[in-house]
Structure formats: structure tokens, C-alpha cells
Amino acid sequence: MRRAFIAAALSAAALAGAAHAQRPTLPDRLDAAARATLERTIDTARVAGLPVGPLYDKVSEGVLKGAADDQIVRAVRSLARSLGDARGALGAPADPSVLTAAASALGTGVTPAELRRLAHPSSGDPNGSTLATALVTLVDLVTKRVPVAMATSSIQSLLDRRATDQQFTSLRADVDRDILAGRAPEASVVDRVRARTGPPPP
Amino acid sequence: MRDHEPDRLPDSLARAVELMRQEEAPSAKWRGELLRRAAAERSSAQWNAARRVTLSVPWAIAAGLLCAVVGGAAAFGVVRYGVSDRGAARLANNSNVSDAGGGTMLPVTFSVMAPNAASVSIVGDFNRWNPTALPMRRSADGRTWQLEVRLPLGLYAYAFMIDGRLSPDPAAPHTAADDFGTPNSMVVVRGS
Numbered sequence: 001m002r003r004a005f006i007a008a009a010l011s012a013a014a015l016a017g018a019a020h021a022q023r024p025t026l027p028d029r030l031d032a033a034a035r036a037t038l039e040r041t042i043d044t045a046r047v048a049g050l051p052v053g054p055l056y057d058k059v060s061e062g063v064l065k066g067a068a069d070d071q072i073v074r075a076v077r078s079l080a081r082s083l084g085d086a087r088g089a090l091g092a093p094a095d096p097s098v099l100t101a102a103a104s105a106l107g108t109g110v111t112p113a114e115l116r117r118l119a120h121p122s123s124g125d126p127n128g129s130t131l132a133t134a135l136v137t138l139v140d141l142v143t144k145r146v147p148v149a150m151a152t153s154s155i156q157s158l159l160d161r162r163a164t165d166q167q168f169t170s171l172r173a174d175v176d177r178d179i180l181a182g183r184a185p186e187a188s189v190v191d192r193v194r195a196r197t198g199p200p201p202p
Numbered sequence: 203m204r205d206h207e208p209d210r211l212p213d214s215l216a217r218a219v220e221l222m223r224q225e226e227a228p229s230a231k232w233r234g235e236l237l238r239r240a241a242a243e244r245s246s247a248q249w250n251a252a253r254r255v256t257l258s259v260p261w262a263i264a265a266g267l268l269c270a271v272v273g274g275a276a277a278f279g280v281v282r283y284g285v286s287d288r289g290a291a292r293l294a295n296n297s298n299v300s301d302a303g304g305g306t307m308l309p310v311t312f313s314v315m316a317p318n319a320a321s322v323s324i325v326g327d328f329n330r331w332n333p334t335a336l337p338m339r340r341s342a343d344g345r346t347w348q349l350e351v352r353l354p355l356g357l358y359a360y361a362f363m364i365d366g367r368l369s370p371d372p373a374a375p376h377t378a379a380d381d382f383g384t385p386n387s388m389v390v391v392r393g394s
Contacts, residue, residue, distance in 0.1 A: 024330075057327040058381070061359070064331040065368065065382040075381035097357035097390065104377055104388075129392040132357050136388050140375030143385070165392060172375055 024056045027063045034069035041073075041080055050083045051096040054103075082106050089115040095128030101135035108142040114152050121159035130165050134158065137168040144175065146185045154193040161197050171196065307352040308391050312338070312360075314371060317345040319364045326360025326386075328353050333363045359386040 026035055038059060046052050058079050062072035086102035089112035102115055110118075118138075119131060126134070134155050141151040158167065171192055178188035312324050322338040328351065329335040338347040347362075359377050361368045361384065370376055371387035 054327070057330070057359070060331040061327075061386070062382050064325060064333065065384055067382045071382065078381070097355070100357050101390075129355075129390065133390050133392070136357065136375050136390055139377065140388070143376045165390075176373075 024053075026056070026059055029063050030059075030072070031069055034073055037073050038076055041077055045080045045083065048084060048087075049092065050080065050087060051099060053096070054083065054100050055080060079103065085112060086115065088112065090119050095132065097132045098128045098135070101132040101139070104139045105135045108139050108151075109148040110138065110152055114156075118152070118156055118159060121156065123160050123162045126159060126162075130163075130168070131159075133165045133168045134163070137172050140172055141175065141185070141189060144179060144185045146175075146189050150186060150189060154189050157193060157197050163196065167196060307354055309350050310353050310389065310391055311348060311350045312362075312371070313341075313346050313348040314338070314362045314364070314369075315346055316362075316364050319347065321365060322347040323363045324349055324351070324360060325363050325368070327358040328360070333366075338362075353391045355391050357388060357390050359388055361386050 026038055030038065038055075042052050042055050045055060055076050058076050059072055062075055067075070082103035083099055085106050086099050089106075090098065090102055098119075102119075105115060105118075106112070118134065119125065125131075138151050138155045141154070142148055146154075155168075158171070174192045175185065175188045178192070179185055314322060316322050322340075323333050324336045324338060325331045325333050336349060336351060338349040340346070341348050361370050363369075368384045370385050374387035374389060377386045377388055
């Protein structure tokens with residue numbers, strides 16, 4: 001009986017701790033109006049089942065970077081919207097990092113339909129880690145000025161061939177090296193992806 | 203009284219002075235080699251990380267029990283003393299705890315070349331963008347700053363704070379969103 005009581009107390013404490021850990025606080029610097037708006041946005045996301053950690057992180061990032069309150073509010077709203085869109089496109093992935101990476105990909109101009117195809121390649125669904133790595137690589141290629149359509153189709157072809165996390169990481173590093181050596185990002189991506197997938201069908 | 207105007211240097215001399223003022227740009231070859239080494243080091247770290255989380259059943263049970271005790275004690279601290287979750291995050295980052303709150307923590311080594319910097323720290327989603335939480339250490343060569351951070355599996359945005367100025371990691375993928383005028387880098391922490 002005593003053991004059961006201790007176990008129950010520990011479980012309750014652990015649950016209380018977990019609940020507390022999921023509710024970080026907003027930085028003191030924010031004014032009351034911004035704080036209220038952010039709390040509303042974050043609560044709405046929480047109720048919708050979206051991960052709210054990235055939203056708090058966005059607030060902290062904005063505060064560190066000296067952004068104005070309204071700029072922080074805009075950024076958090078935009079991220080919440082992207083997370084919702086990503087969830088709408090992917091369903092409810094178990095891995096929050098996939099959702100965050102997918103939200104980032106939508107931010108580069110990848111469409112929800114393309115996102116769905118990336119998540120369900122012809123070779124079968126990749127695990128969460130591989131999909132997150134693939135989406136991060138896609139976003140990185142776009143920030144390196146590779147056109148979105150080309151970056152998306154390149155990543156899709158790698159996912160269709162069951163590329164590993166390491167292959168996505170090495171693709172990014174190879175393209176980075178090529179760009180530093182003076183090659184055009186597009187040409188580099190075409191060659192590097194072809195080297196990993198073989199020549200296109202005749 | 204007439205304002206004093208400095209004598210104008212000849213163009214060729216002015217160009218030479220300007221070149222001397224500029225920081226020396228690394229050659230593409232040197233930078234390529236650096237990126238290659240960084241990638242190799244990261245692969246090694248990831249392999250080590252993968253190896254560390256492969257536990258046999260008895261060890262997994264022992265780790266689970268340890269987590270339950272540590273988690274329960276931390277939760278008790280929260281309830282009893284009102285410790286914030288920031289405190290828990292500091293515990294996870296600053297101690298050698300490899301598992302906190304039931305989640306796997308993996309070692310991730312960050313490094314950046316900043317030979318002329320006086321201080322470098324790392325800020326990101328894993329430390330609430332707190333510039334004092336994770337100061338980096340200058341390595342033996344005097345040019346590189348490094349820090350190993352234990353992180354739960356996930357995707358994180360981060361940047362380096364070099365002498366008070368934010369700088370993305372040149373050797374990591376960058377985020378698309380640039381909400382606050384400074385791009386971030388991204389790292390995916392994975393267990394295999």
C-alpha cells in the first residue's frame with residue numbers, strides 16, 4: 001500500500017513536472033499587449049495540437065535580436081500558420097521536428113501538395129529523422145538560390161530512392177563546396193543528385 | 203576657423219591601405235578543406251552518438267529507472283521549490299546527464315572559426331536564445347571555438363554570438379525564414 005502511494009506520488013509529481021515543462025514563460029521585455037496576443041496565439045496552437053515549443057523559441061529569438069514587439073508577434077503568427085499548414089499537408093506526424101522542417105519548407109515556397117508527395121515517396125514513407133533531414137536540405141538549397149521546383153524535385157528523387165540522412169547531409173556539403181569553388185548552385189545540384197540517383201531514364 | 207581636412211592619399215596608396223584594413227579572406231581551397239574536415243568530424247560525432255544510444259536491455263531498464271528517479275526528483279523540485287523549466291534546461295545542458303525527462307540526449311559538437319574573437323557563445327532553440335548560457339571554448343590552435351552540447355532529438359535553429367554579433371554557422375544549412383533580419387542555421391539531432 002505504501003509502495004503504491006509512493007509510486008502514485010512520483011507519477012503525479014512527474015506529470016506535474018511534464019505539464020510545467022510544456023508551459024514556458026514569455027520574456028519579461030514584452031509589453032502587456034504583445035504578451036496577451038502571443039499567449040492567445042500560442043494557446044490556440046496548443047488547442048489545435050501543434051507543438052508550441054517552436055513558438056516560444058521564436059519569441060526568444062526575436063527578443064535576443066532586438067526585434068520590436070509587433071515584429072515578434074507577426075513572426076510567431078506566421079510560424080503558427082505554417083505549422084498548421086504543414087500539419088494539414090502531412091496529417092499529424094509523430095515527430096515535431098518533421099512538422100517544424102515542413103513549416104520551414106512551406107516558407108520557401110514548397111506547396112502543400114509537394115510536401116505531401118515528399119512525405120510519401122514512391123519507395124515508402126521515410127522515417128521522421130530522414131524526412132526532417134531531407135526537408136532541411138531542401139530549405140538550405142533554396143536559400144542557396146536553387147529554384148524551389150528544382151530543389152523539390154531533386155529531394156523527391158532522392159527520397160524515391162531511399163536516400164539516407166547521411167546522403168542528404170553530404171549532398172548539402174557537396175553543393176556548398178561547389179558553390180564556394182565558383183559553380184552555379186543549379187548546375188551543382190543537378191550533377192550531385194544525378195551522381196546519387198544515376199542518369200535519368202531515356 | 204577653417205575645418206581641418208586631411209591630405210588626400212594618392213589612389214594607389216589609398217587602395218593599398220584599404221586592402222591592409224580588410225580582413226584576409228580565406229582561399230576557396232582552404233575553406234573547402236575546412237568544410238570537409240568539419241563534415242568528417244560531425245559524421246564521427248553522429249556515429250558516436252548513435253553508438254551511445256544503443257543500449258542492451260538491462261542497461262535500458264537501469265537507464266529508465268534512473269530517468270524515473272531523476273525526473274521525479276526534478277518534478278518534486280518544481281512542485282516544492284517552484285523551480286522553473288529554465289532551471290531544468292540548465293541542469294540538462296550543464297551537467298553530464300544524458301537522459302532528461304525521459305528523452306534521449308545526444309552530444310552535438312559545435313565549432314566555428316573566429317581567430318580574432320574575444321568571446322563566442324552559441325544561442326538557439328535549445329537554450330532559449332540566451333547568449334550567456336553556452337559560452338564556447340577556444341581550441342588549442344587558437345582559431346577555432348568549440349562546445350559540445352547535449353540535445354534531445356529534434357530540429358533546432360541556432361547561431362553563433364561572436365563578440366556580441368550574431369553569425370550563422372557557415373558549415374550548416376540555413377533556415378528559410380529570416381524574420382528578424384539575421385539568418386539562422388539548422389541542425390537535425392538524430393539517433394541513428
